[in-house]
Structures are given as C-alpha cells and as structure tokens.
Amino acid sequence: MNEEFGQLLHYFDYFVMEGPEARAYLFLFEKKGMRDWHERLYRRLDSDVRFLLHLRAVGLSNYVIFADKPQLQFDESFSKRLDRVGLGHLYDPQEIEKIAKKISREGGIEVIQTEPRNWRVMLVHPLFEGTLSRGVRRKTRPNKVEVGAQIIVGHIIELLEDVAAADEFKAPLASLAQPKFFETASPETNASVDQVALNLQIPILLGMETRDIIALRESEYEHFERFRATLVESIQMAIEKHDSDSPERIAAAVWRDSVEPAIAEIDRKIKSSSRSLAFKTVAGLSVGAATTAFGALASLPFVVTAGVAAAATPLIQAYKFFDDKQSIELSDMYFLWKAKRHSHN
Numbered sequence: 001m002n003e004e005f006g007q008l009l010h011y012f013d014y015f016v017m018e019g020p021e022a023r024a025y026l027f028l029f030e031k032k033g034m035r036d037w038h039e040r041l042y043r044r045l046d047s048d049v050r051f052l053l054h055l056r057a058v059g060l061s062n063y064v065i066f067a068d069k070p071q072l073q074f075d076e077s078f079s080k081r082l083d084r085v086g087l088g089h090l091y092d093p094q095e096i097e098k099i100a101k102k103i104s105r106e107g108g109i110e111v112i113q114t115e116p117r118n119w120r121v122m123l124v125h126p127l128f129e130g131t132l133s134r135g136v137r138r139k140t141r142p143n144k145v146e147v148g149a150q151i152i153v154g155h156i157i158e159l160l161e162d163v164a165a166a167d168e169f170k171a172p173l174a175s176l177a178q179p180k181f182f183e184t185a186s187p188e189t190n191a192s193v194d195q196v197a198l199n200l201q202i203p204i205l206l207g208m209e210t211r212d213i214i215a216l217r218e219s220e221y222e223h224f225e226r227f228r229a230t231l232v233e234s235i236q237m238a239i240e241k242h243d244s245d246s247p248e249r250i251a252a253a254v255w256r257d258s259v260e261p262a263i264a265e266i267d268r269k270i271k272s273s274s275r276s277l278a279f280k281t282v283a284g285l286s287v288g289a290a291t292t293a294f295g296a297l298a299s300l301p302f303v304v305t306a307g308v309a310a311a312a313t314p315l316i317q318a319y320k321f322f323d324d325k326q327s328i329e330l331s332d333m334y335f336l337w338k339a340k341r342h343s344h345n
Helices: 002-008 022-030 037-057 076-084 093-105 144-169 193-199 210-219 221-241 247-283 315-329 334-344
Strands: 015-017 064-066 109-115 118-123 133-137 285-287 308-310
Touching: 002 210, 022 037, 076 144, 093 109, 093 144, 109 144, 118 144, 133 144, 193 221, 193 247, 210 221, 210 334, 221 247, 221 334, 247 334
Parallel strands: 015 064
Antiparallel strands: 109 118, 118 133, 285 308
C-alpha cells in the first residue's frame, strides 16, 4: 500500500476502498453466544485498528474514502459480469473444481493447523501465491480441493464487487497484489484520462515513501496543479493519437513522449546555467586577507572557499541564473523534477 498508493498520487486525490466492515461486527454481536466470541472480536478489532494505524503512519488517512462494496447476487447478471472481465468460463462450478484439483496435484494448496479446530488453507501455487487464503474452523483436516475452490470463488466475487463499486463511483479500478491467475481480468472499456493516469508509471516516484510524496504535493501545491493540468492535456492528446491502444500502451507513450523529455530539459537547463555561473564567478574572485567563507551568491549550488573574497561578482551572469531558475520553476514538470531531487537525496 505504501508503495502502490503513493505512485498514484501523481494524479489522483482520493482512494475509495472498503474499510472496517460494519456487517462483520453485526454478525459477531448476533453470535454473541459462541464459545470463542471474545477471541473473534479481539482478532477483528486488532486487524482493523492495525490497518487504520498503518494508513495514518504512511500519510494516507486524509486521502482515503471508505465505502461499502455492492453485494452481488448469483443471477443472470453475475454471468454477464464474469464475461465483462474476461472470466466467463469460470461461471461453471466444474471448471473451478478442475482448477482446484490441478493446483492441488501440483502442491499449490497448503493446510496449516493454527490451533485446535482452527485451520488456515493457502493457495501457494505460482498463479495464486502470496495473496489468497482462508480460515476454516472444524475438528478434522479440511479437504484441499474443496476449500481451494471456495477460495477461488470468493476472490472472483470480490473482484466482481470491486468492478461494480468502480462503476458506481465512476472511478478506475486499482488492484493491489493481484494474483497472476486474475491479471487478465479487467473490464472492457475505452481508454479514458483516468484509466491512462492509473497505468502511468513514473520511475521518479517509485523510490519515494507515500508520506514524502504527500508532503511534496502539499508544499509545492501550485507546481503540482500545473503539472497535473499539463499531464491531463498530454494524456488527452495521446488518446486521440493512439485511440485504439490499451491504457497501458498509451500511458507508456505519455511518459516516453511528454513527461521524460520535459524533465530531461529541466536538468539540461539547470546544469548549463549552474556551470556557466560557476565559471564566471570563479573568474571574478581574488585572494584577500579575510578568512571568512563567502557564498558566491545566495542559494547557489556552491560555496567560495575560506580565505577567498568576492572581488567582482558578475551580476549579469547572476541575474541570468535567477532568470533561468525562475523559468525552470514555471515549467509544467517542475513538480516531478523536485520529486526527482528528493528521491535522489
């Protein structure tokens, strides 16, 4: 979450997600007579509180909107929803059971007893590894294929609910840690500005913490808004030029043709201006008796060594440096250039 969500803050302002579920707590209080009721309540609270504290720790608490996902019914519309995301063949329970048997034969389902009458079933097959598991409460060891199929069905339902929620909020769907088996599952839609922005990978931001990206957005608000407005224009132009391409390909074109060259141009201007001013200033220095260390000019990227006094500071060149600096700050990509400096530091 810390990495994936931070990357998306180059364009989006808020994330809509399902938070702590009220219906889960309602269920617990309706089953208050259960033997392990207090333990289940503690586990639920512990999980939800940890999640909320993590959001606060990474700086996302003010950028998240919690909303309940729509509950889907197994009717004709369910099959249509599966077809829409490219998983229509999984509407047949026998097909899912066949997949569960296959991954079980290949050692892709593990069952671990966590405590008496409690089991954890995990899909560790390369197609599902690292994301899907389910707790089972029973006296005897659960059947791998049976529970494996239930896990797959459960994830399919969650995926369709996510798509339905994205439709309801008219927002692009971002999936974190999606298993390989479901990587091709995505709604068939034409490329929009939001879809392209969702798929735009900006290497500069990859090494930054989410809280740092948020701090940079807030401290450089005007530069960020200028960058985002230009980004929208670039995406719109790219969509018109590559209207038949996928959002992923269009996003790659936006980075390659618009964003990356603009940042490189800022780097070139800064290096050229700084190098020129450094040469002119050094040429105008003479050795004096003072032992104080002087800065060549305020905010410049170098300091005059102790024992050297400025004799004839080339003001024309200095003014040119500040003019260049101002033009750089007015660049539409200045926000990303600042992010690049931050990530390097």
